Amino acid sequence: MLYHFLYPLHALFSGFNVFRYITFRCIGATLTAFLIVLYGGPSFIRLLKRYQIGQVVRSDGPASHLSKSGVPTMGGLLILGAMAVATLLWVDLANPFVWLVLVVTAWFACIGGIDDFKKIKKKNSAGLSSRGKLLLQILGAVAAGIMLYNVASFDGHLSVPFFKGIRPDLGGWYILFAILVVVGASNAVNLTDGLDGLVTGPTVVSGSIYLVFSYLAGHLVLASYLQIPFVTGAGELAVFCGAMVGASLGFLWFNAYPAQIFMGDVGSLALGAALGMVAIIIKQELLLAIVGGVFVMEALSVILQVGFFKISGGKRIFLMAPYHHHFEKKGWAEPKVVVRFWIVSIVLGLAALATLKLR
Secondary structure, eight states: OHHHHHGGGGGTOGGGGGGGOHHHHHHHHHHHHHHHHHHHHHHHHHHHHHTTOBOOOOTTSOGGGGGGTTOBOOTHHHHHHHHHHHHHHHSOTTOHHHHHHHHHHHHHHHHHHHHHHHHHHHTSSOOSOHHHHHHHHHHHHHHHHHHHHTSTTOOOBOOOTTOSSOOOBOGGGHHHHHHHHHHHHHHHHHHHTTSTTTTHHHHHHHHHHHHHHHHHHTOHHHHHHHTOOOOTTGGGHHHHHHHHHHHHHHHHHHHSSSOSOOOHHHHHHHHHHHHHHHHHHTTOTTTHHHHTHHHHHHHHHHHHHHHHHHHHTSOOSSSSSSHHHHHHHTTOOHHHHHHHHHHHHHHHHHHHHHTTTOO
């Protein structure tokens, strides 16, 4: 919005020329989202307390989590609201990719919101049925995949990290692959959201890395030099990623141990889907497995635990899944688990950046 209102004024005053640069608008979106959450957080927390929108804790979880019962949840609404406002203020509103990501994020937020509402209303951690939740996620991902695949400049090629010459073409099967990425990322982030600040830190890291890759993918000269796919208009997604990073950092102020608020499924499902959509649009889908390695690890721990439990007749690989609970059961303090997972996320983020030159 600011881009459309203020950039045309550069003819009158050259200072307004800065609004043409994605880097400047990206910084603006990051700071705007951060400040919205930081200053709006206390009022939002009080509002949630007033309406008794509190966390419902799993009865089979670690005993230390019982004290988290009743802590305000659905803080994802604050994150997503700040992201939307900051993005719309600083982005080029004519960019179709930005609108697609915003719509997908909103759809998954609705799914998560319904899930959270059912948990709060029933006073248990059941929420939406797994089948119902998955069906709604797939429907949203199918619509997004079809819309994206029909963009004239888009194709079904994959970009393989570390290999510049390997770009397999999935053709129409790319839509199925896109569904897997978006739904998988959404659920992986959701499974990671189990400790104070645990999911917020890796989200900041992942959003930052995809901010860099979005900017590069939308810059013809830099994309050609680094030998990564060039996607016309993808640079504007850096503004969206900046808003995600800023909003997540602001939320971490209140979500750090001991948490004053949780994001709930409304936040985690939406943020995961947003990361998945950005990865698909800029043709860095497989890189998400590196950037979001912590999310992947958490999701795999659940899959392996459930699968082994059924095959072995009741035996377990981990003391508890998702993986972060395994370390809690081993006696690690919650802040230690969280910070060490952040460290792993940062290292994986640096590894993802290294793929720009190691090709």
